[in-house]
Amino acid sequence: xxxxxxxxxxxxxDGARSESPENPESPQAxxxxxxxxPEWIEMSMRDIGQSIYDHQPLSREKRDLKLKAIDTAYxxxxxxxxxxxxxxxxxxxxxxxxAKVWTLFAEKYGNITEPEQDWHQLAPHSEEEQIKLDVERxxxxxxxxxxxxxxxxxxxxxxxxxFRRHPQLSYYxxxxxxxxxxxxVFDGIVENAVPVLEAVTMSFLRxxxxxxxxxxxxxxxxxxxxxxxxxxxxxxxxxxxxxYALSSVLTFLAHHIKSFDEICVVFDHVIASNxxxxxxxxxxxxxxxxxxxxxxxxGDVDIIHSYLTNVGEQEFNxxxxxxxxxxxxxxxxxxxxxxxxxxISPHSVLKCKDNVFDKQLDEFEQAKVTExxxxxxVKEREKEKQLEQEKTTTDxxxxxKQVAPLQARKILGVMALLRSRHTVLGLSVCMGLFGVAxxxxxxxxxxxxxxxxxx
Numbered sequence: 001x002x003x004x005x006x007x008x009x010x011x012x013x014d015g016a017r018s019e020s021p022e023n024p025e026s027p028q029a030x031x032x033x034x035x036x037x038p039e040w041i042e043m044s045m046r047d048i049g050q051s052i053y054d055h056q057p058l059s060r061e062k063r064d065l066k067l068k069a070i071d072t073a074y075x076x077x078x079x080x081x082x083x084x085x086x087x088x089x090x091x092x093x094x095x096x097x098x099a100k101v102w103t104l105f106a107e108k109y110g111n112i113t114e115p116e117q118d119w120h121q122l123a124p125h126s127e128e129e130q131i132k133l134d135v136e137r138x139x140x141x142x143x144x145x146x147x148x149x150x151x152x153x154x155x156x157x158x159x160x161x162x163f164r165r166h167p168q169l170s171y172y173x174x175x176x177x178x179x180x181x182x183x184x185v186f187d188g189i190v191e192n193a194v195p196v197l198e199a200v201t202m203s204f205l206r207x208x209x210x211x212x213x214x215x216x217x218x219x220x221x222x223x224x225x226x227x228x229x230x231x232x233x234x235x236x237x238x239x240x241x242x243x244y245a246l247s248s249v250l251t252f253l254a255h256h257i258k259s260f261d262e263i264c265v266v267f268d269h270v271i272a273s274n275x276x277x278x279x280x281x282x283x284x285x286x287x288x289x290x291x292x293x294x295x296x297x298x299g300d301v302d303i304i305h306s307y308l309t310n311v312g313e314q315e316f317n318x319x320x321x322x323x324x325x326x327x328x329x330x331x332x333x334x335x336x337x338x339x340x341x342x343x344i345s346p347h348s349v350l351k352c353k354d355n356v357f358d359k360q361l362d363e364f365e366q367a368k369v370t371e372x373x374x375x376x377x378v379k380e381r382e383k384e385k386q387l388e389q390e391k392t393t394t395d396x397x398x399x400x401k402q403v404a405p406l407q408a409r410k411i412l413g414v415m416a417l418l419r420s421r422h423t424v425l426g427l428s429v430c431m432g433l434f435g436v437a438x439x440x441x442x443x444x445x446x447x448x449x450x451x452x453x454x455x
Contacts, residue, residue, distance in 0.1 A: 058090050066090075070097050079108050083272040087326075089319065091268030095185045098264065102185065102196045102271055109274045109353070110199025119161040127171040131159050134176040142260040143184065151180075151188060158183050158190045162198050169201070169209045174247055177254040178205070181263055196271075204276045207348050208250050218344050219280070220245045225340045226284045229332050234291055240301050244308040248283050256312025269322055276349045277334045278325060285324035289316040 058066065066085065070092060073081040082101050085092065092098045125131070135156045139148045159179050163169055179197055186193040207215045220242040228235025238244075247255045252270055257263045270278055287294070290311055297303050334350065335341060344350055
């Protein structure tokens, strides 16, 4: 009789029921009776855990089997097993499975509370006009059919509902790319999609929704660090600030991947991981998958960055890059990335799973105050320097005024000798004296004479 351990319980194959070692009569044993022994032999935990590394699509038989496994794990409320299934080949397979599993993940991980009133009754968010503009650019790649204008209206409502409940959030362009995927998974039913978008927002995206890009850039600085560790040659080519990663990371690649099925598998993996860092590793894995193409671009940083901005649109195997991302995260844990990691706020989603957005805002405001104080110090130092320069100029002017009459008299004396023209020798002597006098006083002769006659 074969068996496989699943999060503290044991799945008995060969047709026997599942038992929990602690409680042989547990409800889990009854529910798993619905999955026959041969099926569990086919869908072993090893297959679940490793199937993401196999780029071949699931057979129809295994798809059906996996859907049964998902349903069983869902009935058991087994979040860990569902996470394994979500991260395996083809993810959660169908939108109906995704809708219920994502909702369960949102309840477990999302740090959200039941709203006290309908979002329609809440005050409009200050950035709804910008949200509306972004929504008008939605649904470019998918769906191929359907009323896109109606979908845009629903998408606008979905995003507004989250932002009105969290008015402290700052909107960023590209947020709608994530929201549209979630809306489509929930078949356009806004009220069902809201909890998942809200959970994703507060548990994954809140670093990007502060009033400035500082926290975002701090997080993106991890990309070149990971890349250099994984591939020093490409890391050296891809130098400079990682602005190129913005649209890929901030949208979970939804801004670039054109296949709805593939982007849903990415979302399955990201949401199941409950870890925003996976997106960073995934982006690095995609860059590495394009190694040959990047080498052909030469060493021009601007051209390379332009290519990396849209690297998610290149041809790559989504399962292979997710497998590599998992490998990179194990080989180079994010908490070991040195000073770049240390610079990230302790309230970042990368370091704190709780909803601490208010603390992040406080931190941001404190940073603004500190920055303002520093600016005032710089201004004060500049003012002191200017006053010192003005004092020095004044002192020099006074000294000049004291010396000027004497110098002017000497020059006038020289000029008188010149006018006399008694002898050639005298003229030469006078010219020499004139040169000496000029060396005594280096100001413009007109200015000096003017001072002489007016002073």
